[in-house]
Amino acid sequence: xxxxxxxxxxxxxxxxxxxxxxxxxxxxxxxxxxxxxxxxxxxxxxxxxxxxxxxxxxxxxxxxxxxxxxxxxxxxxxxxxxxxxxxxxxxxxxxxxxxxxxxxxxxxxxxxxxxxxxxxxxxxxxxxxxxxxxxxxxxxxxxxxxxxxxxxxxx
Amino acid sequence: xxxxxxxxxxxxxxxxxxxxxxxxxxxxxxxxxxxxxxxxxxxxxxxxxxxxxxxxxxxxxxxxxxxxxxxxxxxxxxxxxxxxxxxxxxxxxxxxxxxxxxxxxxxxxxxxxxxxxxxxxxxxxxxxxxxxxxxxxxxxxxxxxxxxxxxxxxx
Numbered sequence: 001x002x003x004x005x006x007x008x009x010x011x012x013x014x015x016x017x018x019x020x021x022x023x024x025x026x027x028x029x030x031x032x033x034x035x036x037x038x039x040x041x042x043x044x045x046x047x048x049x050x051x052x053x054x055x056x057x058x059x060x061x062x063x064x065x066x067x068x069x070x071x072x073x074x075x076x077x078x079x080x081x082x083x084x085x086x087x088x089x090x091x092x093x094x095x096x097x098x099x100x101x102x103x104x105x106x107x108x109x110x111x112x113x114x115x116x117x118x119x120x121x122x123x124x125x126x127x128x129x130x131x132x133x134x135x136x137x138x139x140x141x142x143x144x145x146x147x148x149x150x151x152x153x154x155x
Numbered sequence: 156x157x158x159x160x161x162x163x164x165x166x167x168x169x170x171x172x173x174x175x176x177x178x179x180x181x182x183x184x185x186x187x188x189x190x191x192x193x194x195x196x197x198x199x200x201x202x203x204x205x206x207x208x209x210x211x212x213x214x215x216x217x218x219x220x221x222x223x224x225x226x227x228x229x230x231x232x233x234x235x236x237x238x239x240x241x242x243x244x245x246x247x248x249x250x251x252x253x254x255x256x257x258x259x260x261x262x263x264x265x266x267x268x269x270x271x272x273x274x275x276x277x278x279x280x281x282x283x284x285x286x287x288x289x290x291x292x293x294x295x296x297x298x299x300x301x302x303x304x305x306x307x308x309x310x
Contacts, residue, residue, distance in 0.1 A: 015170040015177075022170075080280040124279035125235040126295055136279075139287055 001031040001088075002098040003141065006063040007134060008056040008105040009040030016131040023138035030145045031092070036063060040105050053110035060102060060109070064116040067098030071109055072137065074127055076120030085144035087119070093148070101137060106130050156186040156243075157253040158296065161218040162289060163211040163260040164195030171286040178293035185300045186247075191218060195260050208265035215257060215264070219271040222253030226264055227292065229282055231275030240299035242274070248303070256292060261285050 011017040020035075027033045038059030041052040068091045079087065092099045102109060102117070106129075114120065123136050146152070166172040175190075182188045193214030196207040223246045234242065247254045257264060257272070261284070269275065278291050301307070 013174075015173045018170045019168075078280045081282040084281065123281060124291075125233045126239065126278060126291075127236040127298070128291070129294065129298075132291065132294055136281075136283070136287065136291070139284065140281055143282070143284075 001092045002067075003027070003031045003033045003092065004036060004063065004067070004098065004100045005034070005103065005134075005138070006036045006038060006060060006100060007103040007130075008038045008059060010037055011131050011134060013131050016135050019135050020138050023135075023142045026142050027138070027145060030149060033141075038063070046107070049107050052105075052107055056105055057110035057113050060113050061116075063100060064102060064113055067100040068092070068095075068119075069117050070099065070101050070119045070121050071114050071117035072101070072103045072133060073109070073114060073117075073120040073122060076122035078122050078125070081140060081143055082147070084140055085147040088141070088144045089148050101141075103134050103137065104130060156247045157222075158182070158186045158188045158247065159191060159218065159222070159253065159255045160189070160258065160289075160293070161191045161193060161215060161255060162258040162285075163193045163214055165192055166286050166289060168286050171290050174290050175293050178290075178297045181297050182293070182300060185304060188296075193218070201262070204262050207260075207262055211260055212265035212268050215268050216271075218255060219257060219268055222255040223247070223250075223274075224255050224257065224272050225274045225276050226257045226269050226272035227259065227288055228264070228269060228272075228275040228277060231277035233277050233280070236295060236298055237302070239276075239295055240302040243296070243299045244303050256296075258289050258292060259285060 011020055024033055024035060041055035044052050091097045102113060123133060128136065166175055179188055179190060196210035199207050246252045257268060278288060283291060
């Protein structure tokens with residue numbers, strides 16, 4: 001199974017980044033997982049939100065062409081962990097699609113990237129910082145694969 | 156405003172723990188926040204779930220007597236970040252209640268602790284590990300206080 005995670009820029013908080021890297025290592029025995037850090041928009045004030053999102057969209061768009069595209073979105077669909085595992089099993093294993101998870105930077109994803117999603121996924125009704133959201137997503141992918149492979153999830 | 160977080164045992168993963176401690180430090184200028192680590196049940200196999208929860212309940216129960224009690228629960232009520240901030244503002248600031256957040260260990264909270272909750276709160280439809288849940292909760296308390304105090308949340 002192929003899983004890609006694509007997001008603009010690096011995760012700067014070293015604790016969040018270490019957790020993300022640890023989950024990637026735990027996922028690796030079960031899936032060909034890759035993390036792609038695309039260029040982030042730098043040096044623009046937050047009020048230029050459209051410019052920032054468009055600039056980052058240029059780095060993200062080529063990864064939103066093939067595979068089953070899942071964009072993280074506050075207003076997306078909520079799944080529980082079992083439904084999320086079922087999705088990964090059906091799309092990633094049974095149908096052999098590459099699963100591509102796109103996660104925005106601190107202002108989210110451009111609407112034109114969001115349009116390419118086969119699924120807009122919300123991790124919670126609560127708004128998470130993008131560095132926390134990336135960590136939660138990786139924990140859920142690891143949890144889903146543990147479920148699919150029949151392992152008890154290490155608590 | 157007084158906020159207590161009460162949970163059995165320490166957070167063992169050093170990265171989750173460092174994040175939790177960092178959020179506690181960020182919350183401290185805005186609220187009298189305290190973290191209480193009650194005894195955890197050790198040396199019992201997971202199949203003794205009732206015994207484990209009962210043993211941990213004995214450490215937790217005295218903190219579930221006073222104040223506005225919020226128990227984290229997978230099957231609790233979901234709030235968005237604005238609704239969560241409103242709750243903190245109304246109960247913790249306007250009504251002057253001490254806010255007591257109870258978070259379970261790796262098997263959750265005993266039903267008899269859960270009964271004492273004024274609110275059962277779910278952070279997501281997804282199941283999070285207890286160490287992740289504690290981190291998400293602290294991030295949301297920090298986000299809520301930033302909102303209430305009128306600061307832009309640092310992303």
